[in-house]
Amino acid sequence: MKVVITREISSKAKELFAQNNIDVEIWPNQLPPKPSELKELCKEADGIISMLSDQINKELIDSCSNLKAISNYAVGYNNIDTEYCKEKSIRVGNTPDVLTEATAELALALTLASTRNLVNAHNDTRKGSWKTWEPMGYLGPALKGKTLGIFGMGRIGFSYARKMKLAFDMNIIYTARNKKVEYEKEINAQKVSLEELSKTSDILSIHSPLTDETRGVFNENIFNNMKTTLHLINTARGEIIDQDALVKCLTDNSISGAALDVTTPEPLPLDHPLYKCKNLTLVPHIGSATNEARNEMAELAAKNIINALIGKEMPARIC
Numbered sequence: 001m002k003v004v005i006t007r008e009i010s011s012k013a014k015e016l017f018a019q020n021n022i023d024v025e026i027w028p029n030q031l032p033p034k035p036s037e038l039k040e041l042c043k044e045a046d047g048i049i050s051m052l053s054d055q056i057n058k059e060l061i062d063s064c065s066n067l068k069a070i071s072n073y074a075v076g077y078n079n080i081d082t083e084y085c086k087e088k089s090i091r092v093g094n095t096p097d098v099l100t101e102a103t104a105e106l107a108l109a110l111t112l113a114s115t116r117n118l119v120n121a122h123n124d125t126r127k128g129s130w131k132t133w134e135p136m137g138y139l140g141p142a143l144k145g146k147t148l149g150i151f152g153m154g155r156i157g158f159s160y161a162r163k164m165k166l167a168f169d170m171n172i173i174y175t176a177r178n179k180k181v182e183y184e185k186e187i188n189a190q191k192v193s194l195e196e197l198s199k200t201s202d203i204l205s206i207h208s209p210l211t212d213e214t215r216g217v218f219n220e221n222i223f224n225n226m227k228t229t230l231h232l233i234n235t236a237r238g239e240i241i242d243q244d245a246l247v248k249c250l251t252d253n254s255i256s257g258a259a260l261d262v263t264t265p266e267p268l269p270l271d272h273p274l275y276k277c278k279n280l281t282l283v284p285h286i287g288s289a290t291n292e293a294r295n296e297m298a299e300l301a302a303k304n305i306i307n308a309l310i311g312k313e314m315p316a317r318i319c
């Protein structure tokens, strides 16, 4: 049996496949395979560990005649046509839980980076353009006692909200499809409408999956509803925000700042108008990038594939 891993990941995965006598082929390059290269790479694979940058669509699936299992090396799986996988009886897994803390920690870091102007302050210092202590410079809002809105109160949204509650005693409001009774009790959170969330939040952080329902939810109408002092944080998926609308409201300061780990596309082309916004903090999709999370993701992704290939349940199965 043969498994393809579409990028180099922690050697934990290779070790587990070796223990189970499964051959592994790893895409050798730093840049991801192009669609045609992905097809060629995967055509004889029984299992694939895919990255979120790989489009696992009908065409790719149809070109893999032996394919029985896919595991995304991510918790989000909007890059995989799961409906088609179900039709073809191909099992699909992902890597939930093991990256929750890492991603919540990054959301916390981005919140402080945006509100306290850290990147501009750092750049000014390094460039020598900071001349003296500035009584009126680099001002931003305090977090203590402010209202934090969570869009998508799931594993990561809750972990981040709890940290913000404990660290800054913030009031937590959230949207989700279902009420989260346990979470509400633990951090005194309140479920509200999207309208209320956008109107009341001082910090608003996005943690939902990308679906047909969430694509472009943060559009001009929603932005118009927000406080001018709001900071928007996105560690979920770029497509949840209408980026043109975001450029407009960062440019005319109708919100104070945004910090993004995710954009459309990734990376953004260098001439993109978002780069002109001084009130934007941008990092390259590093939510799960702790040593611990990436090792555990490799292990879980490998276990998903191994179990599917030996006829056991995947530890983290989507379909």
Ligand code: NAP
Binding pocket: 075, 076, 077, 096, 097, 099, 103, 151, 152, 153, 154, 155, 156, 157, 175, 176, 177, 178, 179, 207, 208, 209, 210, 211, 213, 214, 235, 236, 237, 261, 262, 285, 286, 287, 288
């Ligand atoms: P999760 O536990 O499934 O949480 C997702 C939450 O979003 C759930 O509370 C869900 O509510 C809510 N939701 C779904 N549809 C919604 C809608 N239409 N409106 C409002 N809320 C909605 O997932 P997770 O593990 O926290 O991960 C969340 C997402 O983060 C992933 O899908 C992925 O795209 C992204 N992510 C990014 C990074 C990164 O590197 N930046 C790392 C990890 C994850 P219900 O429970 O009521 O359905």
Ligand code: GLV
Binding pocket: 052, 073, 074, 075, 076, 077, 099, 236, 287, 288
């Ligand atoms: C990363 O973006 C993930 O979904 O795990």
Ligand code: GLV
Binding pocket: none
């Ligand atoms: C600032 O450095 C202070 O001492 O207040």
